[in-house]
Amino acid sequence: MTITSPATARLYYASPTQWGAVSGRGTIGAAPRQIRLPVCGRRFTGYTGGILVMHPTCVRLAVRGPGRQAATVTVPILISRC
Numbered sequence: 001m002t003i004t005s006p007a008t009a010r011l012y013y014a015s016p017t018q019w020g021a022v023s024g025r026g027t028i029g030a031a032p033r034q035i036r037l038p039v040c041g042r043r044f045t046g047y048t049g050g051i052l053v054m055h056p057t058c059v060r061l062a063v064r065g066p067g068r069q070a071a072t073v074t075v076p077i078l079i080s081r082c
Contacts, residue, residue: 001034001035001036001037001047001061001062001063001064002033002034002061002062003033003034003051003059003060003061004060004061004062004072005059005060006053006057006059008053008054009033009051009052009053009054009057009059009077010031010032010033010051010052011031011032011033011034011035011049011050011051011052012031012049012050012051012052013035013037013047013048013049014048014049015038015048016048019048019049031052035049039065039066051075051077053077053078055078056077056078056079057077057078057079058074058075058076058077058079058082059074059075059077060072060073060074060075061073061074061075
């Protein structure tokens, strides 16, 4: 999963095991624009994390699975629609 816009947006990800430990912290470390999620065979993988933005915006993501073409997804963050 890769953020394609805006340039200031970042992804935050913690494995399900880590999520409980980090969710109570006041700060997080450096967040990337791209992450690779672990897979469980042909089953879906959950995303325990978030999209970090500096202001309300639409975030465009390129999402790709093994052996698949990338799909583009636009997510409204702190606004009602894109």
